[in-house]
Amino acid sequence: MVKILIVEDERPIADLLDMSLTAAGYSCDCLDNGAAAADAVEAKRYDLILLDVMLPGIDGFELMEYLAPLGIPVIFITARSAVKDKIKGLRLGADDYIVKPFEIAELLARVETVLRRYHKTESRIVVDDVVVDTQSRVVTRSGKIVQLTAKEYNLLVLFLQNKNIALFRETIYERVWENEYMGDSRTVDLHVQRLRKKLGWQERIAAVYKVGYRLEVEE
């Protein structure tokens, strides 16, 4: 199981991150200051650190200088959206930068991306007879390759990252098409129909009334 260390002094946000990531199948530890975090990474192996910039005592940037040589991927979480802060964070060796306030789908996608870059995720995701290889981006159903367009593939990955979570049409649109949602849901609906048909997931991808869709998987 992938282990994530959350360093965040704001209790509500730390809990939010913990709940979301735990639900997505990660194992999380929460700490509220830099010194404890520095101790923790020595005691235990983590696959990813979510690091708040504004911490009491040692702040996130200072802690980053200590963490960088260890080679553990780090994602900064901060309220500072100034470009120079982002650049500073990335230059110090962080892998990504999430600006508060963020949506959970965005958080999960960024975590997933960074973990995939470090090959820390299962590159094979299996649901029923469908197998998705996230490294080669090949999808097979009962051993036969299923031809998916780029958008359909991204949609499938989004569903797999958010199992049993209702995805709003606007969230789907923003994440897959990477555009501001303009209120036209037909594109999303059409792609979901195609995906259902190609994978035989008419039942699995359930429509949620007035919301969007949810991938239902027994855990």
Add this chain to the structure above:
Amino acid sequence: MRFSWKVTISTLCILLLSTGLGSYLLISLSFQSALEREIAMAQEEMQLLRVSYEAVCSARGVTLENMKERSRSLTRTLEEAAYFSDHQFRVTTADGERIYSTLSSSSDRELLSKIGPRSSGYVLRRNEPAGRYLLHCAGPVVLPDGVLYMETVRDVSRLFHDRETHYQVYRWIVLLVVGVSSAVMFVLSYWLTAPIRSLRRAANQLAQGDYSTRAQVMGGDEIGELAGNFNHMADAIEKNVQELEDAARRQEDFTASFVHELKTPLTSIIGYADMLRSRDLGEDMRFKAASYIFSEGKRLENLSLSLMSLQVVGRSETEARPVNMRKLCAEAARISHPAMKAKGLRLSVQAEEGTLQGDGALLQTLLQNLLDNARKATAAGGQVALTGRKTEEGYQVTVADQGRGIPAGELDKITEPFYMVDKSRSRAEGGAGLGLALCKRIAELHRGRLRFESKEGQGTMVTVSLGGTADGQ
């Protein structure tokens, strides 16, 4: 062009002109007088010869008519006489016919035509091929029956030669003097303008943003004074820039903190709301999420209220009315009492009678905030003391607690907006970090200030000295 160059060149010009002209005049004058002297001598010589010749002629009874016959004996006499043989001269008739001559040159017709039978004259000629200057003098020799002319020639080349030599020597002297003095002048003016150069360097550095630079003050002359004034100006600029930078930095800090304070609760609210709407959460989780949304929403509300009062205090013109400070203290204590009691704290109030010009509502907020801070800092069973004292300049309120105190290093930062000594504890008690910033502003409006004395683990004492609003005095 450099100032020292200007000084040097202008001095050089003046020096060149004055010494050149001066020496030229001097040489000319001395030459002139020497020449006049020569002319006088030449004329005198000619006169002497002329008179002697006349005398010889008269003694021998020589006339113009018998001149031809007598000329041989006359010539002999002349050649024998030591006086005549010492001089070279020529005697001619009015027509230019030669009677006697020891001169090699021919008769000077031009000169002879100029002078009449009674006067004498002279002319200065330059003898071209040899470049010699010759002074020709002529005068009439009066015989009973006519006039002869006596001519003499005097070589005055030496005078001209001397003048030429003098010119040359003086030219060298002038050049030397000008050269040496311009070198001296250059060094001198370079040395004199050194403070100006240092001032210029300082001004350049100042213009380039190095506000700590200062000019070197050398001596008490005008330039020294200027450097002193420049330094005063630099002091003022540095101070202003420092203040501007501080203000900008404070503004930046304030904005950064504000954004952080705003985004943190927003993140929780959006995140938990997102979770609630898109997921089937268990009963516990749903309750937790909803609680967080509620408490973080409250925190936002708190923040906006605090910000608003800070804004209002910062902008409004305060009312200036007489405020009874004893009553105000008592009222503040009454309002705080329930919360104190609930935490098991004792609150003692001791306030002198005293009136202060000011805004009662704002002063109430100030006391309330200080009492709240004292309550939050003090553990159950502790004591909080509110003391009011009339002072010379106004009124002084002290709030002392037996709480956990403030670390010495933090004391000067606690009145900055959003600054919290213990963030998690402040959060838990619903603080936004703006209370003391507000208190400070209220105190400033009443021409007062806050003073903190604190010992960690023993307690904090806040003293507010108030002078009242300006128009109350």
